Amino acid sequence: MVALLAALGALGSAFTAQYVFDLWPCVLCLYQRWPYGAVILIALIGLMIRKKTGPGLFLLLCAVAFATTAAVAGFHVGVEQGWWEGTAECVGDTSMALSVQELKAQIMSAPVVRCDDIAWSLFGISMAGYNLIAASILAVFSLIAGVKSLRTS
Secondary structure, three states: OHHHHHHHHHHHHHHHHHHOOOOOOOHHHHHHHHHHHHHHHHHHHHHHHHHHHOOHHHHHHHHHHHHHHHHHHHHHHHHHHOOOOOOHHHHOOOOOOOOHHHHHHHHHHOOOOOOOOOOOEEOOEEHHHHHHHHHHHHHHHHHHHHHHHHHHO
16 A cells, blocks of 8 residues: 555656646656556555455565666666766657658657756755655565565465
8 A cells, every 4th residue: 555655646746746837757757657657556456456365476566666766767867967878868759750840840849858957956856866765765665565475474
């Protein structure tokens, strides 16, 4: 239940930042959201069938998903700090344009957000940095809870 609520809170925060505060995500921000969606799915399935199997396996799967988003967030922090270059998608996606007019329309309509631009920070820590911290803690929590659950069953 904690993993489910944490993932819902993380995605809720991300969507609030995007749609309420106009902090549009870069491609790495979007990649960080997918593992939270996986946690929601895993946790819901685990809650539905936990009486048959126990929560251990599902908690371990949640730990993997949290560790995945933490890894992407860590990479993103490195891009923001200039420690390494981001992916090719970090400068905007123009691969779907078929003509010059479509390319112009795509450029004019889509907000281009670079991965190395920090849109918001608090105490010198960006949103990706906070995601790295939170997801790492959640990964460790889920791993410990999963291992304990498997040992007792």
